Structure formats: structure tokens, C-alpha cells
Amino acid sequence: MPIFASLLFIVIAILFPLFAASAGWHGLLGIVIPCAAWAVFVFGFVWRVVVWARSPVPFRIPVTSGQQRSLSWIKADAAENPSGRWGVALRMFLEVALFRSLFRNTRTDLYKGRPVYGRTKNLWLFGWLFHASFLVILVRHLRLFSEPVVPMADTLAAVDGMFEIGVPTLYLSDLCLLAAAAFLLLRRIVIPRVRYISLAQDYIPLLLVLCIAGSGLLMRHFDKIDLVAVKELASGWICFVPTLPEGLTAVFFVHLFCVSALLVWFPLGKLMHMGGVFLSPTRNLANDSRRRRHVNPWNAPVKVHTYEEYEEEFRNQMKAVGLPVDKE
Amino acid sequence: MSFARIPKPDELIKIGYTPPKTAWQDTPVDFRPGTWSYAGAAKNLTALDLPNPRAWQPSDIDWKLPDNWQAVILEGMKERLEKYRSFRLFMDICVRCGACADKCHFYIGTGDPKNMPVLRAELIRSVYRRYFTAAGRVFGRLAGARDLTVDVLKEWFYYFYQCTECRRCAVFCPYGIDQAEITMVGRELLNLVGCNINWVVEPAANCFRTGNHLGIQPGGIKDMIEFLADDIEDRTGVRVEVPLNRKGAEILFVTPSADYFADPGTYTFMGYLMLFHELGLDYTMSTYASEGGNFGLFTSHEMIKRLNAKIYAEARRLGVKWIIGGECGHMWRVIHQYMDTMNGPADFLEMPVSPITGTRFENARSTKMVHVVEFTADLIRNGKLKLDPSRNDHLRVTFHDSCNPARAMGFFEEPRYVIKETCRHFYEMREDTIREKTFCCGAGAGLGNDENIEMRMRGGMPRAMAVKEVREKHDVNRLACICAIDRATLTTLMEYWVPDVAVMGVHELVGNALVMTGENERLTDLRGTPIRENGDS
Numbered sequence: 105m106p107i108f109a110s111l112l113f114i115v116i117a118i119l120f121p122l123f124a125a126s127a128g129w130h131g132l133l134g135i136v137i138p139c140a141a142w143a144v145f146v147f148g149f150v151w152r153v154v155v156w157a158r159s160p161v162p163f164r165i166p167v168t169s170g171q172q173r174s175l176s177w178i179k180a181d182a183a184e185n186p187s188g189r190w191g192v193a194l195r196m197f198l199e200v201a202l203f204r205s206l207f208r209n210t211r212t213d214l215y216k217g218r219p220v221y222g223r224t225k226n227l228w229l230f231g232w233l234f235h236a237s238f239l240v241i242l243v244r245h246l247r248l249f250s251e252p253v254v255p256m257a258d259t260l261a262a263v264d265g266m267f268e269i270g271v272p273t274l275y276l277s278d279l280c281l282l283a284a285a286a287f288l289l290l291r292r293i294v295i296p297r298v299r300y301i302s303l304a305q306d307y308i309p310l311l312l313v314l315c316i317a318g319s320g321l322l323m324r325h326f327d328k329i330d331l332v333a334v335k336e337l338a339s340g341w342i343c344f345v346p347t348l349p350e351g352l353t354a355v356f357f358v359h360l361f362c363v364s365a366l367l368v369w370f371p372l373g374k375l376m377h378m379g380g381v382f383l384s385p386t387r388n389l390a391n392d393s394r395r396r397r398h399v400n401p402w403n404a405p406v407k408v409h410t411y412e413e414y415e416e417e418f419r420n421q422m423k424a425v426g427l428p429v430d431k432e
Numbered sequence: 433m434s435f436a437r438i439p440k441p442d443e444l445i446k447i448g449y450t451p452p453k454t455a456w457q458d459t460p461v462d463f464r465p466g467t468w469s470y471a472g473a474a475k476n477l478t479a480l481d482l483p484n485p486r487a488w489q490p491s492d493i494d495w496k497l498p499d500n501w502q503a504v505i506l507e508g509m510k511e512r513l514e515k516y517r518s519f520r521l522f523m524d525i526c527v528r529c530g531a532c533a534d535k536c537h538f539y540i541g542t543g544d545p546k547n548m549p550v551l552r553a554e555l556i557r558s559v560y561r562r563y564f565t566a567a568g569r570v571f572g573r574l575a576g577a578r579d580l581t582v583d584v585l586k587e588w589f590y591y592f593y594q595c596t597e598c599r600r601c602a603v604f605c606p607y608g609i610d611q612a613e614i615t616m617v618g619r620e621l622l623n624l625v626g627c628n629i630n631w632v633v634e635p636a637a638n639c640f641r642t643g644n645h646l647g648i649q650p651g652g653i654k655d656m657i658e659f660l661a662d663d664i665e666d667r668t669g670v671r672v673e674v675p676l677n678r679k680g681a682e683i684l685f686v687t688p689s690a691d692y693f694a695d696p697g698t699y700t701f702m703g704y705l706m707l708f709h710e711l712g713l714d715y716t717m718s719t720y721a722s723e724g725g726n727f728g729l730f731t732s733h734e735m736i737k738r739l740n741a742k743i744y745a746e747a748r749r750l751g752v753k754w755i756i757g758g759e760c761g762h763m764w765r766v767i768h769q770y771m772d773t774m775n776g777p778a779d780f781l782e783m784p785v786s787p788i789t790g791t792r793f794e795n796a797r798s799t800k801m802v803h804v805v806e807f808t809a810d811l812i813r814n815g816k817l818k819l820d821p822s823r824n825d826h827l828r829v830t831f832h833d834s835c836n837p838a839r840a841m842g843f844f845e846e847p848r849y850v851i852k853e854t855c856r857h858f859y860e861m862r863e864d865t866i867r868e869k870t871f872c873c874g875a876g877a878g879l880g881n882d883e884n885i886e887m888r889m890r891g892g893m894p895r896a897m898a899v900k901e902v903r904e905k906h907d908v909n910r911l912a913c914i915c916a917i918d919r920a921t922l923t924t925l926m927e928y929w930v931p932d933v934a935v936m937g938v939h940e941l942v943g944n945a946l947v948m949t950g951e952n953e954r955l956t957d958l959r960g961t962p963i964r965e966n967g968d969s
Contacts, residue, residue, distance in 0.1 A: 156520060164769055168841055170868065175791070177813060178846065179845075208869075210534075297545060297548065302528060374524070374525060386610045410745070411745060414641075422719070
């Protein structure tokens with residue numbers, strides 16, 4: 105069911121800009137919606153992170169995946185069980201840049217009446233490719249927003265297109281993103297237990313990304329877009345002087361509308377894992393709670409059973425068996 | 433323990449992993465006998481001032497909830513979203529990638545999709561979306577939201593008391609989402625309307641009043657310990673003295689009460705006593721703080737603090753310098769990650785320094801509490817113990833990493849070092865089942881009761897199968913561990929899945945191997961089993 109709702113959503117996300125473009129609503133598609141989406145994204149993202157950051161971390165609860173730092177002759181595992189700031193930095197780097205925990209993934213099967221644990225790197229590989237190629241594509245797009253073009257965007261584009269397949273050259277990142285998004289989507293549909301846990305909000309971002317990548321490829325290789333016009337539109341946004349150049353195509357408006365939808369979608373749901381991963385208390389805290397006291401800002405007194413109350417109840421018995429007491 | 437009412441192992445292992453045809457939101461919970469725990473008795477709730485004490489059972493249709501139960505739960509959720517970044521974040525950032533799904537021992541053992549950590553979390557996340565997010569309020573089920581109904585509450589009860597807070601899923605989660613945190617909050621919320629299990633609240637109530645889970649009064653503790661000292665004398669010829677409530681001792685020793693109450697923990701306890709005696713350690717135990725374990729951890733954060741407060745209070749009253757803690761799993765979760773924050777600062781204690789080796793335990797500088805295995809590993813490393821590992825030659829040992837010391841401390845090498853120095857036949861289980869990837873005994877977090885026996889055998893299956901493998905390959909006959917709950921629950925688990933493997937604490941190995949001043953020739957181990965076959969010398 106969620107998959108059909110998601111498909112319906114995507115069909116609308118494609119048909120609406122096609123319809124609006126043919127109706128001539130270029131101002132809405134090219135300026136109003138993208139700018140509003142950007143505002144929602146920035147405001148929403150910041151707001152969500154601020155809410156998280158303002159909520160306290162009462163206890164030091166890292167999940168330890170390696171040897172603790174204890175006796176001097178036992179080798180501690182700094183990356184998997186950090187005991188200080190540098191260890192945490194290393195752990196977070198491995199987590200954020202290389203998806204360390206996902207790399208650990210195993211697959212459990214029952215074989216001859218016994219569970220067996222196989223290595224599986226698919227989710228890690230495609231998950232990582234998805235995020236890395238997305239990042240590369242984002243950076244490449246900086247050339248549309250900068251004049252002169254930031255060197256990083258050009259360098260990256262050169263590396264990305266190094267195999268020089270076709271004219272204009274095919275970017276590897278585009279292929280990777282399409283392949284990875286398709287894998288992640290198919291995996292959700294094909295593996296029964298993953299389908300069982302999937303919600304509409306799990307399919308929709310993947311479908312949006314597929315639409316964005318697909319329309320992008322179309323504009324680069326088939327229904328070619330006038331880059332000068334796009335750049336004029338983009339500089340209009342960032343200089344707050346909205347302009348509507350000639351030569352923007354229907355495919356471009358679909359691309360832009362899906363990007364806008366993704367931007368609005370971002371702060372509303374799970375895509376916020378991008379910000380949240382940095383704040384996860386089981387990963388970003390050092391395992392040093394016996395070495396340094398962690399303070400809970402809302403630590404409040406509780407009702408306890410004192411020794412005096414205890415002795416009061418058991419004094420006679422304690423004296424009878426020869427246990428010392430405070431009050432005779 | 434009777435296994436009469438549950439399927440035989442070869443039946444139980446036939447587990448299907450195909451999800452049901454109905455969506456999880458439309459699949460009601462089934463309180464099948466053998467898979468849930470009895471409700472908390474009213475007297476125990478009353479003893480702890482917990483809300484809504486009454487006579488009820490989870491299998492009842494009417495749970496006798498207070499009229500405003502929904503408001504209570506939602507208010508409680510709001511409060512906890514504001515108090516715990518972990519809870520709020522874990523409600524928000526899960527992408528349902530499913531990496532955690534087949535990491536849970538309860539999922540592997542049941543095939544029930546709601547035992548996938550991701551779905552266990554969705555049980556509460558769906559309610560969070562409905563009442564605390566805009567998308568959930570507007571789009572309802574389409575946004576993964578659902579109303580908080582009695583059926584949802586029953587589902588929470590069934591599945592949050594079918595999670596042992598072992599954190600294995602959190603090792604594999606790309607965002608470190610820890611189901612233990614979610615289960616802990618889930619149980620706190622259930623407690624607000626009086627839905628808890630007796631196997632948790634009774635030990636907690638006992639502990640609050642008498643200082644230990646079993647409700648043993650001071651005279652009883654003294655008797656039991658004397659009895660174990662007799663056993664030591666019987667085996668070794670050496671009489672050990674066990675100081676209780678003694679003021680002015682250097683060290684307070686706190687261990688789970690199961691260690692002095694029930695086999696096979698008692699043998700571990702005998703090991704501690706023999707070690708401390710041989711060292712001439714200036715220590716005391718306490719009848720008031722006579723429990724290291726803390727069933728508050730399975731109730732609420734507030735209850736953790738209420739029960740844990742005794743340890744520092746008693747250390748202060750007795751005027752000790754520092755504290756040693758015995759072999760226990762969840763006890764060490766509390767001591768390592770909560771105690772100092774909740775009941776510290778322990779500025780009235782001193783930096784822990786081993787009086788025998790002079791080692792400063794820098795890693796316990798603030799909390800001032802050292803794990804007995806850290807203490808012993810340091811002694812052995814510095815050559816302060818005379819050990820005869822051949823006295824453990826009749827044992828072929830493997831080691832079970834207990835969840836909490838493994839994934840909340842990273843306590844891997846210390847016990848292995850002590851084991852390797854005290855016995856000569858040690859075999860590791862398969863890599864995917866030890867250290868940070870260790871599998872739970874299936875009955876931690878208060879689920880080790882008899883009525884829950886089928887679920888325990890299912891949840892413990894992955895651990896048991898790993899033991900079975902080393903049993904077949906290396907003829908292993910002992911499963912060592914550093915957890916009192918394990919010593920009780922793994923024993924049952926082994927009886928069911930891998931008979932002929934017994935369970936022991938690491939200090940039982942130490943007790944067997946320790947050469948004591950003035951001891952008789954050891955003919956048996958601490959259990960009274962002959963250590964050499966006839967004719968061997």
C-alpha cells in the first residue's frame with residue numbers, strides 16, 4: 105500500500121510541473137516554488153537540529169564496539185571505544201564518511217537447524233555510493249551558482265568524467281546515483297521483511313532522487329538544456345533579483361520541482377538523519393564515565409531507603425547475629 | 433525447570449522468517465503462554481510507590497488502566513522527549529534500512545517481525561508521529577502514525593518485555609540508534625500506568641527494603657556466607673573470614689546477591705572470598721548494600737537511582753576508601769554509565785589503588801569503583817598470585833561476553849586474560865557471536881522467569897547454538913561468564929539446547945587454580961568434582 109501511495113505522489117510531482125509549464129506558469133515553477141522550498145529547507149533543518157541540540161544528554165551512554173581503556177598493558181581500541189576527544193573524532197569520521205557500522209553488517213540464515221552469519225556488504229556499498237555520488241553531484245552543481253566557477257566544481261567534474269564516454273562526457277556519479285537509488289528502492293520492494301517495515305516516507309525520497317537524476321541525465325545528454333539560461337536563473341535567486349530567462353524546458357521544470365519537493369521533504373522526516381548522525385549519544389561520547397564524571401542537568405533527588413531506616417527495622421536481628429549497629 | 437510445556441529443541445528451531453500477510457499495524461498481539469511474564473504484584477508496586485497497584489494479568493481483556501491513561505502516557509512521552517536527546521533523536525532519524533533486523537536474538541529465535549529492533553521501535557515511533565509531529569497529525573497512517581489505543585499499549589507491553597536491552601542492534605545501526613534506550617523509555621511509560629512485570633518489581637521492591645533482590649535479611653546473609661565459608665574450608669582446609677558492615681575497612685565489596693544465594697554463582701563467590709583471604713585484603717561487605725544488581729534499570733531511570741544510592745551511601749557510612757564490584761552484567765552497566773552521574777560525585781572516596789600491586793586504577797578515577805576482574809587481572813599480571821591452572825584441566829572452557837560489560841564498557845580482554853591464566857583449555861566461540869557482537873542469554877532485563885520459558889529458549893537460541901558448535905568441535909563442557917543473570921539463565925538454556933555444558937563465573941576458575949597458604953591438597957574443584965581421574969597424578 106505505501107508503495108502505491110508513493111508512486112501516486114511521484115506521478116503528481118512529474119505531471120504538475122509539466123502541466124504548469126505548458127500553462128506558462130514559469131514564474132511559479134522557476135522562482136516561487138524553488139525559493140520557498142529553499143526557505144523551508146534551511147529553516148526546517150536548523151530548527152530540527154536546534155531542538156535536538158537543546159535537549160539534554162543526561163547520561164554517558166556510548167555503545168562500545170571495542171576494548172575499553174583500562175589497565176595500561178591492555179591495548180584499547182580508540183576508534184571503536186574512544187576514551188577521549190580524538191577517539192570520538194575518529195569514530196565519528198569513520199561513521200559519517202565511511203559508514204563504519206553498516207560495514208559490519210551480517211546476514212543471518214538458518215542452515216541445517218542452526219543460525220549462520222554471512223558477510224554482506226551490499227547495503228553498505230550501495231548506501232555509501234548513493235551518498236557519495238549525491239555529494240559529488242551537489243558540488244558539481246556549484247558551477248551553476250558561481251561566477252567565476254569555483255575550482256573545486258571544475259576539478260571534481262573533470263575527475264567525475266575521466267572516462268570520457270560520449271559527448272558531453274558521461275559523469276560516473278550520475279550512473280552511480282541512479283544505480284544506487286535503484287538498488288535501495290528494489291531492495292525495499294523485494295526483501296519481504298524490509299518491505300514489511302517500509303513506509304511511504306521511505307519510498308518517496310528514493311523515487312524523487314531517481315526522478316531528479318533521470319531528468320538531469322535527460323537534460324545533459326538528450327533534451328539538452330541551455331546552461332547560460334539556467335545560470336541566469338540561479339544567479340537571480342542568489343542575488344535576490346529574480347529573472348526568468350528564455351529557453352527553460354519542461355524537463356528542467358520537472359527536475360527543479362522534484363528538487364524543491366525533496367528540499368521541503370527533508371526537514372519533515374527521516375532525511376534528517378544527515379544532521380542527526382552527528383548528535384547520536386551512543387556514538388559521539390567518549391567511554392570515560394568512570395574516569396570523568398558526567399553531569400546530568402536535571403538530576404533530581406529521589407526517595408531512597410536510608411541505612412538508618414534499614415537498621416531501625418533489622419536492629420534486633422543484627423545484634424543477635426553479631427553484626428555491628430550504629431545505634432544500640 | 434520444566435520444559436514439559438514447550439516444544440522440543442528440534443521443533444522449536446523450525447522458525448519461519450516470512451512476515452505475516454497483514455500489515456504490522458493490523459496484526460494484533462497474541463499473549464501465547466510461555467512468551468510473556470506475569471504482571472507486577474500490587475504489594476510490590478505499593479512498596480515502591482509505583483502508580484496503579486492492582487490485581488491483573490496481561491492475558492486479561494481488561495487491564496484496569498486508570499481513566500486518563502492516554503493522557504498520562506502522552507504527558508510522560510512529552511517529558512521524556514524533553515529530557516533525553518537519545519529518545520528524541522531515535523524517534524526522528526531511523527531510515528528503516530533494516531540493518532538491525534536480523535541482529536536481534538529474539539527475531540532470530542521467533543521470526544516475529546515485531547522483534548526486529550526497527551519495528552519494535554516503530555511501535556512507539558508511530559505514536560510519537562501521531563501526537564508529536566506535524567506530518568503524523570495531518571496524514572495519519574500514510575505518514576506512519578497511529579492512535580494510542582489499548583491494543584497499542586498491550587503491544588508495547590508484550591514487545592518491550594521481549595527485549596533484553598542488550599544493545600546488539602545498536603552496534604550495527606549506522607546512526608547508533610539504541611533499542612535499549614527506546615525499550616527503557618517504553619517501560620518507563622508502561623510503569624506510569626502500572627503495567628510492569630513481577631520478576632522486575634519484586635526484586636526491586638525487595639532490594640529497596642532489604643538491600644538485595646531476594647529479600648534476604650541481615651541474619652540470613654550472614655548465615656549464607658558462613659555456609660559458603662564452610663564449603664571453602666571443606667574443599668581447601670583454609671578458614672576464610674568474611675567481614676560484614678565493618679567500619680574503617682579500606683575496600684567495600686559489592687556483588688550481586690545471586691552470587692551468595694544460588695548455584696552456580698556461589699562457586700564464583702567462593703572464588704572471591706578465597707582470593708581476598710589469600711591477599712589479606714582489608715575489605716568488608718555490607719548487608720545494607722548487599723546487592724550489586726539493579727532492577728531499577730529494567731523499571732525506570734528514577735528507580736535505578738533509588739536503588740543504586742545505597743552503594744555510595746554505605747561506602748560513606750563505613751568510611752572505606754574505594755569499592756570493588758563483583759561479576760555482574762547489568763550491575764556494571766549501572767556502575768559504569770549511571771552511578772557517578774546519578775549519585776556522585778564520590779569525592780569522599782579516594783583514588784582506587786591496589787594495595788597489593790600499587791596499580792592506580794586511573795580508568796575508575798572518578799567513580800572509584802573497580803571491576804573485580806580488572807583487580808584480579810592486575811594481580812596476575814604482576815605475579816602476585818600463585819596459580820595452578822592444571823586444577824582446571826578437567827574443564828574445557830568457552831567464554832560468553834555478557835551484553836552489558838561488552839557493549840556498555842568494552843570489557844573484552846580482562847576476563848580472557850584471567851581465564852587463560854587460570855585454565856589450559858580455552859576455546860572461543862564463532863567470531864559473530866562474541867565480543868561486541870555477543871548474543872544475549874535471552875533472559876536478561878528481568879525476563880528470566882519461568883512463565884516466559886519458551887521465549888527465553890527462543891531468544892537464547894543463537895547463543896546456545898554457538899556453544900553447541902564449540903561443544904562439538906572442542907568438547908567444551910564449561911561456559912564461563914561474568915554475569916549473575918547469565919549464570920542463572922544460561923544454565924537453563926544449556927539444559928535445553930546443549931546438555932552437558934555447565935555455567936560458571938570467571939572467579940570460580942580463579943578459586944580452583946589459586947594456591948592458598950596452608951591449604952590441603954586439592955582433590956576436588958569448588959563444586960566437589962574430582963579434578964583428576966583415578967590413576968592420574
